[in-house]
Amino acid sequence: MCQCSTPFFHHPPQSSVSIHLPEWINSVVDWNTPLTNDSEKMALALLLAAENVKRQTGGPFATIIVHKKSGMLLSVGVNQVVPQTNSTLHGEVMAIMMGEQRLKQYSLSQTADEYELFTSCEPCAMCMGAILWSGVKRLICSATGDDARAIGFDEGPVFESSYDYIQNAGIEVVRKVLQEQGQAVLNQYIASGGTLYNGAAE
Amino acid sequence: MCQCSTPFFHHPPQSSVSIHLPEWINSVVDWNTPLTNDSEKMALALLLAAENVKRQTGGPFATIIVHKKSGMLLSVGVNQVVPQTNSTLHGEVMAIMMGEQRLKQYSLSQTADEYELFTSCEPCAMCMGAILWSGVKRLICSATGDDARAIGFDEGPVFESSYDYIQNAGIEVVRKVLQEQGQAVLNQYIASGGTLYNGAAE
Numbered sequence: 001m002c003q004c005s006t007p008f009f010h011h012p013p014q015s016s017v018s019i020h021l022p023e024w025i026n027s028v029v030d031w032n033t034p035l036t037n038d039s040e041k042m043a044l045a046l047l048l049a050a051e052n053v054k055r056q057t058g059g060p061f062a063t064i065i066v067h068k069k070s071g072m073l074l075s076v077g078v079n080q081v082v083p084q085t086n087s088t089l090h091g092e093v094m095a096i097m098m099g100e101q102r103l104k105q106y107s108l109s110q111t112a113d114e115y116e117l118f119t120s121c122e123p124c125a126m127c128m129g130a131i132l133w134s135g136v137k138r139l140i141c142s143a144t145g146d147d148a149r150a151i152g153f154d155e156g157p158v159f160e161s162s163y164d165y166i167q168n169a170g171i172e173v174v175r176k177v178l179q180e181q182g183q184a185v186l187n188q189y190i191a192s193g194g195t196l197y198n199g200a201a202e
Numbered sequence: 203m204c205q206c207s208t209p210f211f212h213h214p215p216q217s218s219v220s221i222h223l224p225e226w227i228n229s230v231v232d233w234n235t236p237l238t239n240d241s242e243k244m245a246l247a248l249l250l251a252a253e254n255v256k257r258q259t260g261g262p263f264a265t266i267i268v269h270k271k272s273g274m275l276l277s278v279g280v281n282q283v284v285p286q287t288n289s290t291l292h293g294e295v296m297a298i299m300m301g302e303q304r305l306k307q308y309s310l311s312q313t314a315d316e317y318e319l320f321t322s323c324e325p326c327a328m329c330m331g332a333i334l335w336s337g338v339k340r341l342i343c344s345a346t347g348d349d350a351r352a353i354g355f356d357e358g359p360v361f362e363s364s365y366d367y368i369q370n371a372g373i374e375v376v377r378k379v380l381q382e383q384g385q386a387v388l389n390q391y392i393a394s395g396g397t398l399y400n401g402a403a404e
Contacts, residue, residue, distance in 0.1 A: 007313065008304050015228070016221060017220075017222075018221075019219050020219075070208040072211065073215075074210055087309055087332070087336055088299060097288055097290060101216045101287065102215065102216040104287050106284055107289055124335075126328050126332045129330070129331060132358045132359070157367035165358065198309075
């Protein structure tokens with residue numbers, strides 16, 4: 001068989017990929033003022049998700065990671081699956097990568113400092129695993145997995161036993177914080193004609 | 203509280219991250235010859251995992267993604283968690299990112315072409331989700347999750363029901379292909395003093 005029929009034969013193999021946040025992030029995020037409570041922290045995650053929808057720079061999901069003791073923001077992430085043609089770039093993964101890169105640590109539990117992760121929607125199967133590997137000590141969620149499924153997103157093989165697992169590993173979990181606002185962002189994405197990018201069905 | 207006590211206060215926020223395969227990859231991989239069967243494909247994944255251990259460029263895990271019809275290699279990935287201080291860079295995630303970047307697609311099922319993913323060890327919870335989102339149509343594994351746990355790696359919240367889920371989503375799964383060789387790579391990593399980098403326990 002002539003290999004020219006292979007769809008990528010004339011594109012060289014990829015050996016690197018550069019991942020970036022949208023340019024508007026720093027016009028929305030205040031990096032220098034501590035955040036004081038769970039509602040305030042979640043409100044920032046929801047603002048970022050809503051801006052990502054409004055500016056059409058990705059899916060309706062965002063995450064922030066906060067230094068627990070000081071309330072200072074370590075990193076943020078917004079979904080970048082479609083704009084960067086990369087199915088792994090959920091909001092959680094973006095925030096985890098940026099946070100670890102800032103600290104030059106492969107786990108946020110490598111020092112005594114503790115971090116908490118606020119996400120605009122309960123994590124899919126991939127992000128549930130990623131959150132465990134990130135070393136954060138708290139996971140706080142707004143919209144539920146069912147809310148995401150209701151607008152057509154698959155959450156993958158994530159179960160109630162997944163929450164049990166990460167709690168047993170020492171991560172405190174708080175769910176449904178500002179849930180209605182989280183749902184509203186998901187609904188806005190669908191209302192504005194956003195792409196559903198589940199792996200299997202396209 | 204003075205924010206100078208925040209561990210990252212004097213490091214600017216991160217807005218991009220560059221991810222790359224180790225330089226030795228192209229001295230080991232032949233990109234131009236089709237692979238003809240599951241054993242031959244898995245042998246390449248295992249070779250990459252073994253080289254990653256031997257050259258001390260990351261954890262004992264590697265993945266390749268193959269165009270099913272032609273047997274041509276789309277992409278490869280080796281674990282890069284420790285060298286790139288990024289807990290998401292498992293072999294599977296690396297190969298998925300590189301493959302999607304080469305095709306400029308956010309899912310490998312966006313066209314009629316079908317792809318298969320060979321991994322040197324059954325996927326952790328994160329990678330199980332990532333494999334679903336990647337759009338590959340087959341998942342082939344060598345060492346088992348239990349083999350990874352036996353040397354001290356946590357696999358996270360991945361269950362038999364996770365396999366059921368992805369099979370129901372249309373992914374064919376084949377496990378324990380060249381399992382003994384897969385186990386041998388894991389054992390070699392521990393014998394050579396490799397780092398265990400689970401999220402929570404450091």
